[in-house]
Amino acid sequence: MNSKTIILAGNPNVGKSSIFNNLTNKHQHTGNWTGKTVEIAEGDFKCNNQNYHIYDLPGTYSLNFHSEEERVAADFIKTTYHDVTIVVCDATCLERNLYLALQIMQLTPKVIVCINLIDEAQKKQIFINFSKLSKMLQVPVIPMSARKNYGFNELKEAINNYQKPEKTFEKITDIAQKAKEITESTVIYQNQNYDAKERKIDRILTHKFWGLLTMFALFLLIFWLTISAANYPSSLLFKMFNNLTPYLTKFLNILPLPDFLVDLMINGIYKVLSWVVSVMLPPMAIFFPLFTILEDLGYLPRIAFCLDKCFKKCRSCGKQALTMCMGFGCNAVGVTTTRIIDSKRERLIAILTNSFVPCNGRFPTLISLLSIFIIGLNASSLLSALGLTVIIVFAILITLLISYILSKTILKGEKSAFTIELPPYRSPNLKNILTHSFRDRIYKILKRAISCSIPAGIIIWLLLNISLDNIPVINYLVNLLNPLGNLIGLDGAIILAFILGLPANEIIMPIILMIYLASSNLIEVNELSALKDILINNGWTILTCINFIILSLFHYPCATTILTIKKETNSTKWTLISIIIPLIIGISLCLLIKLLFNIF
Amino acid sequence: MIIPLNKLKIGQKGIIKNIEPGPLEDRFYDLGFTKEAIVECVLKSPFNDPTAYKIKGTLIAIREEDAATIKVGVMDE
Incomplete structure (x- = not known):
């Protein structure tokens, strides 16, 4: 037929x-x-x-x-x-x-x-x-x-x-x-x-004072709910994975496998995998449904409407704000979303700066570091959310600044026209929200993170276990990168983790920990206090923390995002530029902050 | 009285009389800004620009300088 x-x-x-x-x-x-x-x-x-x-x-x-x-x-x-x-x-x-x-x-x-x-x-x-x-x-x-x-x-x-x-x-x-x-x-x-009722809501949501306050408060609320509700399931997952380790080891030992292979599976793959899942899954499972509610309500175009003036000053357009919002979930999605921007020049600006807003994969690490070094381990989750919001506001300001610089240099041109439709508010459909969040976003992103953690776990394990003159290969690499790391207030292990973390931002922190833990016998990191001890024992100070946060915001887009940029721009040149710009920003900001620390 | 659309105050309505040639001319047309259509100024963004107008049952936000290219006859209340 x-x-x-x-x-x-x-x-x-x-x-x-x-x-x-x-x-x-x-x-x-x-x-x-x-x-x-x-x-x-x-x-x-x-x-x-x-x-x-x-x-x-x-x-x-x-x-x-x-x-x-x-x-x-x-x-x-x-x-x-x-x-x-x-x-x-x-x-x-x-x-x-x-x-x-x-x-x-x-x-x-x-x-x-x-x-x-x-x-x-x-x-x-x-x-x-x-x-x-x-x-x-x-x-x-x-x-x-x-x-x-x-x-x-x-x-x-x-x-x-x-x-x-x-x-x-x-x-x-x-x-x-x-x-x-x-x-x-x-x-x-x-x-x-x-439409009288809708206009009433609109007058509040786009009000000079209340509108901007609501926007800030809504994002704060989403982050707060995400952080506070993710804490418990995260540590539960950690415990579960830890408790499973001996059983898994026993099981693998029964199989006719060489010892090194069992060790690679447990201390390489399983460790990275369990870290990534426990740290990522709970925040995602809360953030995505909440964000989808905002999306389905019709709030995102209002954000573009409210913030257009700021972007106009930088010769780009308010729709960029909408693409940045999508970037909170995943930068690759944010890059694809830039298609709503009509002007080619403004669209390129939005593509090149999208990775500046931290995606879901970077939230958990940012939050842990904030708690450990800045607001204290026992601080309330509201304070953590506030801290994260401040980091994001900073990222937005840098985005505006870079957009301005780009439109004055390599993407010269006048601001072009901007029209956006403000849709009627629609009540979100729960089933829609859940299927979309879990099937399209959480499942996809988790799958990608997991498929990146497996090779990352193998590589790290190999680097740790293959020795030259009785010294593990990883030490050579860390020592090689140490001068660069120290120059910008970090260390060689962190730099190596960022390099190996190219496929997915989620695996950067577990790589750092595996490198640090290689010399000690402390294996389980299921508490923030344990994480704090490890980091401090390895020379982390508040400067390291701040510069790590900076570098985490501005290094290069993850591999998936880079591929998406290549696909969307169809240009190797712009793809390379999208990698170089955040590197320059990140490294110069780190240098600047280190300089300031040395002066005061 | 014929004025540029951006001079319309919130709550005021106008009838579109003319759209000046420009890059947005066609786009406006597609969005429903056609001659003799009734347009109402509905919302100002927190920084006063852009402004959202109601046109043919939809709400469209336009920047000040772009709205200035549309000339409307102010309607009495």
Whole structure:
């Protein structure tokens, strides 16, 4: 049986991905902001014994080639053979949506119009005469609410029964005017003040004082909840892994394996792996759902709106703030998100600076170091969160500064125009949040971290256990790097850990500990106080801590992010620059801080 | 009275009369800023710029200098 092809098109943030997910049983994340879907997703489904292949295009306002997405969408509709294009429209702002629908109908006559979000429209007392709309457009019109799971049977039926029209639609000269005419004769707004409540919330969230305070407080709250709730499960995981060690060793000893291999597995792979999982998993499991709530509510575009002026001063744009927010989760995701920025120059700035905001993989180490050296081991978790927020504010300031310098030097140019849509607030869907957080983010990131820890564990073990003249190889390397380390207030072990930590930031701290612990017999590090003793015994001072934090913010993007930058910029030059810039910043800041410490 | 869009005060509405040629002309058009469309000034960002306007049921934020290229006739309350 031949498969039929369907294209899903529409304005940004109208629920195309929700419809796609429902039809295909896939799990594209649906966020409440313009530009969430940046790539064409594909999927299959079956209905009445007919197979369908469906493409979910990124959302666009028109097909006028203003942005990358519009180019992609227009080319795709023009060049890809398809049986029907489903144009998804937002019932709450039909006129603008029809503008795109009519444009698409000028390219292809094979169209079904889907009016999504009718539940939201009903709440706002916006009523649409669907049969009249269908008559005026001369295509099938299906009212739907993808979130409420309403209308899918009708949509599938419409797809199944779809008959290719005989002729193409007549040419429309003024599409906007046509969209206006159709809307005026099919839509009734019973309550002109339907959005009064949203505007009230907006006035607080974008208020001069309360707006900025709320933003700060929201992030503080997220970090605080993450830190305080992650503490206990983290130490529990540590204990569990530690308690398992003897059993695992016994088990491996039963197998016919050489001793060195057992040691490599236990003291190399297992150690790094258990550290990474216990330190990373709990904070991620709390941070991602919380952050996804913000995303689904529609708060992120408001951040871009509030902070645009600061970015404008640096000749870049407020959408960069949104991409930085995504970077908190994972810098590679942040880099991909920069596609929402229209200007190529501003997009490059956002790409080159994205790794400056610490991602999830760097939070736990930053927090531990803060507690050990700056705010004290017994400080409350609120203070830790405040400390982390201060570090992040610092990272944001450096991002702004570097953006400014870049736009005055290698990325010269005027600030370009900025428009962003502020979507209606939508209540987050718990199931959505959990599946997305765990399946798409936590699972993926953890898998990557684990697959990086295994080779890292092996390499470290080999370096520790292979000796030249009875001295482990690692000592040569550490000694080699010591002068550089000491120069910037750190040591050779830290530098080596940063080098070996290229694949994932999460493994930097465990590598440092393994190097330090190689000379002692202290093996288990499950308490902050134990970590503190090890670090201090190895010469760490407050200067080491501060410079480590600096270097952790500014070294180079992790391997995954570097690959993403290469893919997004399609340029080796910019990829190299994205590696060099943070290195220069990190090393110069460390030098400066060491100098200041020596003076005072 | 015809004024640039950025001079519209919060709560004021206007009818779009003209959009000056410029890099954003087409983009505005796509977002619904077409001639004779009704636009309302709704929100100012904390630093007073950009401003969010309600147009055809959506909320779009635009920077001051870009809004200045759109001329609107002020509507009476």
